[in-house]
Amino acid sequence: MRHTYECPVRWADMDMLQHVNNVTYVDYLQEARIDMFMAHPEFAGGEELAEGVVVVRHELDFVAPLVFRSRPVLVDAWISEIRAASFTMSYEVYDEDASGRRVYVRASSLLAPFVFATERPRRITDREREVLSRYLEPGVDRTPVAADGSSQYVFPLKVRWSDVDAYRHVNNVKYIEYFQEARLRYLMHLHREGDTFGGIVVARTDVDYRRPILFRLEPYEVDSWVSHVGRTSFVIAAEIRDRTGSVPGGEVLATSRSVLVGFDQQTQRSAPLTEDHRARLLDELGAG
Template identity: 50%
Template structure:
């Protein structure tokens, strides 16, 4: 069984080319997850799983651009249940006039029930397991991201400033906001990297095809910024990966890998970057 959530869209969800921004999708996933866990809570303690979890991992695959409309459908279900964690999957879609499904995004989240008053994870109760099992469609578990060790001599630095509105009621930065932080660091990194190219090459459109984030330690509100380090970790024919980590001193708080695809807005298809663009990527590829 899958849970269906109808998610309203807002004009502010769009980016400069009229597509829903890659970060905003993660908000949709969060809304759908909370709606499912509240609707099908095993008892009156509806918020134990709906709000009493921390996200340990998000993996998001962007399939097709989503443009403004009244709402979009989000299906969600469970792919794995362990002693103290469970994994949820999502598909964001709409249907055309002929009833055909158009998929915009697929994603998974690894979630851990958490006792925020004691700052510790907890096990899933028998009642919660029975409720989650109704939605179980087993899939392969997550593959872990590569270890993240910054190289300050080569990597691009970005100060991550936390706003008060980024923090949830438990004092932790919400999992969606990490996508914003990594986006800010990535845009700044690529802007500096490609600023030396001719205008036509530097203006190449790119879209996010895949975004994976692992959450290691909570990011908290404070006046001092955290440190984000970013680098090119893979270069392909039409795509490349930007890996990054958010640190507090030497302590890793979160890491990510983002796959970017060169994109032709006229054809709405992947496009090969110019030789100069690709050579610059290869030059900055970290082994």
């Protein structure tokens, strides 16, 4: 069984290509997840599940661009795996009409129940397991993305007060935004005068959450590098680090792998990377 959430599409969700920005989809998933826990009376203690979980991992595959319109987009949410102290929620963001289903994003979130008063995880209760099992359906298998390499660009990350949630942690959605900001700065850094770089879009993003990010005046750092280069796509890996402590090289707070694809805005289809762009990326791959 699946839960379906009607998610509003806002004008502010759009990017420069007039598509819903890849970061915004994570917000859609969060809204669908909370709606699922809060909307069904069979979720005894649904408020606890809605508010008392932490995200351990997000996986997103971007299938087709979604453009602005007045009607909501549909988000299906279901449970694809249950373990002792965590569970996986899978999602599809889509439209459906007489001609069939058009999927924009397939995604999953690994979630762990958490007691914020003690800052400790907890096991899933028998009642929670029984209710979650009613929504159990298979997820989608995925192949891992290459992350080999070492830091080639460091972006200073300033946390805004508005990034912090009710538990005084940076909200999980903001991590995706942080990695996007660092990635764009890295790509701008690679550009040389006279280069011809084509358009790109994000095809896939995986994020692992290791430690909470807290508000502070001193910036964190995002290390980025190129871990794979193909003809039409490439991978940028990144880590958010806290280098203020005693851990050599800094403590890793989150990691990311993003697959980016060349994109032709006229045809709205994937396209080969330009020679200049691919050459710069291959230089970075060799350096890493």
